[in-house]
Amino acid sequence: MLFNSLDFAIFLPIVFILYWFVINQNVKLQNLLIVVASYVFYGWWDWRFLSLILFSTLVDYTVGMKLKDETRSSRRTILLWISICVNLGFLGVFKYYNFFLDNFVTAFRFFGSEFNMSSLNIILPVGISFYTFQTLSYTIDVYKKKLEPTKDFVAFAAFVSFFPQLVAGPIERATNLLPQFYKKRTFNYNKAVDGLKQILWGMFKKVVIADNSAQIANEIFNNSGDYSGSTLFIGALFFAFQIYGDFSGYSDIAIGTSRLFGFDLMKNFAFPYFSRDIAEFWRRWHISLSTWFRDYLYIPLGGSKGGTWKKVRNTFIIFVVSGFWHGANWTFVVWGVLNAIYFLPLLLAKKNRQNIEVVAEGKLLPGLNDVFKMLTTFGLTLIAWVFFRARDIGHAFDYLAEMFSSSFFMSVNFEGQENLMNMTYVLIFFIVIEWLGRDQEHAIARLGQNLKRPIRWAIYYGILLLMFYMRGAQQEFIYFQF
16 A cells, blocks of 8 residues: 555545544554554555565564573574574565576576576565564564563564554664553644644655656666766756655655654654765665664674774675665665775774764855765765666666766756756755755754744645645655565
C-alpha cells in the first residue's frame, strides 16, 4: 500500500478512528490493532510475504526469551547466531542469491570453465532490508544485555511490523520503539497537528519534488548516450533531488503518521544537502541506517581506535557494506567505495567531527565559506549518485566522462524539457523552505508560527494546492527495492 494512494487515504482514517475512539482504553487491543493493520498494509502488495515477517518475529521473540534465562556464554552466542542466520539468510536468498550466482559463474568462465547453475525467479519482498535490521537490533541488544526481552508477543509483533515505517524505515532500535508499546497512549492534539504538518511536507516532497524530478532524471539516464554533458548534469542534479525527496519524504510521512498514534520515531534526515563535508552529510542522511552500521558493525570492529590501517579498513568495510545493503549490483558497491574515499581524509586528519552544529545557525544567510563547502560537498555527492542510479559501472563511467567533457558547455536539450523551468522554480521554493526550517525536526514545523492563524492555514493550503497543480506521474518509492 503506497502512502500516496487512495487506498492509504481510506486505510489511515479507519485505523485512526478504531485506535482512538473504539479501543483507546486498552493498550493490548491497540497493539493488536496495529499488528492487524500492519499486516493488511504489508499484505496489500503480496500477502505471501507476510509469512516471512511472521517467521522472523517468532524466531527473534523465542531467541529473546531463551537469552533471558541462558547464562552460559557459548549457548548465548549460539542463540544470537540463530537469529542472525535466519534474518540474514532470508535477505541473502531473496536479495543476493542471483547476484552471487551470476558473479560466481562469470568468474568460472573467465578462467575458461563452464559452470551452470539455475538462478531463482523470485520477487524481492518489499522492505525486507528494513524490518530485518530492525528485528536484529532487538536480538543483539538483548544478547548484550542492553534490553530486557519482552514477554508480550503482541507488543513485539507490533514493533517488528509497525506499518508507518515497515517498508522503508526509519530503522528503529528496539531500545527506543519497543518500550513505547508497553505504555498507555493518550491523544495529544499538538503532537497530532505536528504529525499532520510533517505528513503534508513529506507528501509534497514525494508527489511534487521526487515524482517530477524522476521524469526528468529517468529520461536523461535512460537515454544518456543521446545527450550532452550539460544535459547529463541536469539528469544527475534532478536524480539527487528525486532520491532525497522520495526517501526523506517517506520518512516524514512515516514519522508524522506515527505521531498520530502517539509514537515517536527517530529523525532519519536532517537536511543533508546543507552539509559542509561528507562526514556531516552521513550524519544527516539516512540516519537510522548510518547509526545502525556504526553501533552494530563499525564499533565492534574497533571503530576509529587503533592504528591507521585499522581506521582505513573499518571505514571501507562500513561504506562497502552500506552500499551492498542498498542492492545486489556492483554500482552500489562502487558508490560505497567512493563515499569511503571522500570520508577517509577527514577521518585521518581528525576533522570528521568539525561540523556538528547547524550551518549558519541563527543566521538568515550562510557565509561565503559555508556556501563553498556546501556546494563542494553537494558536487561530490552528485558524482556518487551517478553510480547509484546507473544501470551498471560502464554506464556510470560513460555518463561521467560525457558530463565532464567539453559538451558540458552546450545548451541543455532533452525530451520533455518543457517541464524543466517550472521544476526549477519549484526547487528554489523547496530549498528556501528547507533552509528556513533547517534547525527544526522537519522543514515546516514552525513555518508561519508568528503569523495569525488564517495566514498559517493559507500557507498550508498553498502547499496543498501546489501539490495538486504540480503533481508528477506517480512513481513507486525508490527505497522499496531495498
